[in-house]
Amino acid sequence: xxxxxxxxxxxxxxxxxxxxxxxxxxxxxxxxxxxxxxxxxxxxxxxxxxxxxxxxxxxxxxxxxxxxxxxxxxxxxxxxxxxxxxxxxxxxxxxxxxxxx
Numbered sequence: 001x002x003x004x005x006x007x008x009x010x011x012x013x014x015x016x017x018x019x020x021x022x023x024x025x026x027x028x029x030x031x032x033x034x035x036x037x038x039x040x041x042x043x044x045x046x047x048x049x050x051x052x053x054x055x056x057x058x059x060x061x062x063x064x065x066x067x068x069x070x071x072x073x074x075x076x077x078x079x080x081x082x083x084x085x086x087x088x089x090x091x092x093x094x095x096x097x098x099x100x101x
Contacts, residue, residue: 002084006069008059015059017087025091029059032071035090038079 005018013029033053035041044051054075061072068083 001088003087006062008062010058010060013056013058017091019088023091025087027087027090029073030055030057032059032082032090033057033073033075033077036071036077036080037082037086040079 001020003017003019005016007016007018008014009016015025015027015029015032017025017027019025030053034050036051041051058074059071060074061078063070063072065081068081068086070078070081072078
């Protein structure tokens with residue numbers, strides 16, 4: 001399931017995804033960086049470790065890849081391609097960041 005709209009707020013450091021079922025996911029840049037699905041970050045995860053990520057990290061570029069999106073972060077990390085399905089799961093998990101509107 002692909003989102004209908006994608007918004008990236010630099011000031012709030014959040015990525016907003018609007019899904020066809022009417023739901024929205026609001027994910028923090030830092031949490032997206034921590035949940036990177038690239039092989040290096042997954043190796044950390046398999047060893048029970050979480051990459052150290054500064055909470056001030058920003059998502060600076062989004063590159064569509066058809067089935068998902070490559071996210072480029074201000075710390076230089078750009079290896080992860082986040083499938084839309086993976087982002088939908090992150091958005092519905094306790095890791096989801098709810099913003100006050």
